[in-house]
Amino acid sequence: MxxxxxxxWEATSSVANRAIGTVTSVDVRSGAVVAQGQKLYSVDLRPVHVAQGTTPMHRDLQLGASGPDVAQLQQMLITVGFEPGDVDGVFDVGTVGAVRSWQSREGIEPSGAVALGDIVFVPELPIRIRIDPDTVYTGAILSGGERAITGLGxxxxxxxxxxxxxxxxxxxxxxxxxxxxxxxxxxxxxxxxxxxxxxxxxxxxxxxxxxxxxxxxxxxxxxxxxxxxxxxTLVPHTSGLTVPAAAVSTDASGVAVVVGDDGAKHSVTVVASAQGMSVVEGVPEGMRVRVPFTEREG
CATH class of the missing domain: 2.40.30 (Elongation Factor Tu (Ef-tu); domain 3)
Known part of the structure; x- marks a missing residue:
């Protein structure tokens, strides 16, 4: 048939964009697998990166901040090659220094603080993503909050x-x-x-x-x-001894049988049936079997 x-594609997660402005580039194609710290797109020439975390980006991260979102940032910094110190969720001077180094490498003004729209946190990485082409495209105007990124299973x-x-x-x-x-x-x-x-x-x-x-x-x-x-495949390909399907009947106990030339019944196992023939097991090759005759009028 x-x-x-x-x-x-099955969606595993959906993440909102938090950057505000005009999309100036889209740097990954939909369906690509992305990893920690990868650049996804730019808004007003400022890159938006992806990082792993279950707490969404909801504020600027800067000296003195603390919480799980800071710990997620610290882990991303370590993964991409910078040393903020312990992953303790405290935005201290060590974290400021690591952020500045990361920003310099990424072509961002090294302020030592991460603006609200600079990172999107997704639950797991690496992951295949879909960036909504109707929302994020070069020249699109974003106001923040658009469901722009979908994780794909x-x-x-x-x-x-x-x-x-x-x-x-x-x-x-x-x-x-x-x-x-x-x-x-x-x-x-x-x-x-x-x-x-x-x-x-x-x-x-x-x-x-x-x-x-x-x-x-x-x-x-x-x-x-x-x-x-x-x-x-409705009927799997199979091979073996065949008999006309009409030669196979069931006895009183429900067992499939064929009847030989001598009138004796032989138990068989029907492996498959198609096009009027049945592949069977339980009888020797060359044995003649009877096919019941049905009388027709005319």
């Missing part, structure tokens, strides 16, 4: 099924998704109904790896949904 698979692959397709598709069916350069192997992990009652199959790989492997960044767009042709 050939259907379209939809791929969409892995693309989620799904296939929409109508009711008939949902009945035909096995719950663990193999799927081949056609990537831009090579096919990706996947399996159907579950089939669920959405809020409208439509059946949706979720694809996976059987482990934590994404369906698109190492090609996710290039293959899946960070805005909206990307479609890929996919093939669902």
């Amino acid at each position: 050939t259907l379209n698979a939809s791929a969409e 892995a693309p989620r692959f799904t296939i929409a099924l109508d009711d008939r397709q949902a009945e035909l598709v096995p719950s663990d069916a193999a799927v081949v998704v056609q990537g831009p350069s090579e096919p990706w192997g996947a399996v159907i992990e579950r089939v669920e109904r959405d809020e409208n009652g439509a059946a949706v199959a979720t694809l996976g790989t059987g482990d934590s790896a994404p369906v698109c492997g190492d090609e996710c960044a290039e293959a899946v767009g960070t805005s909206g949904t990307t479609l890929f042709s996919s093939q669902i």
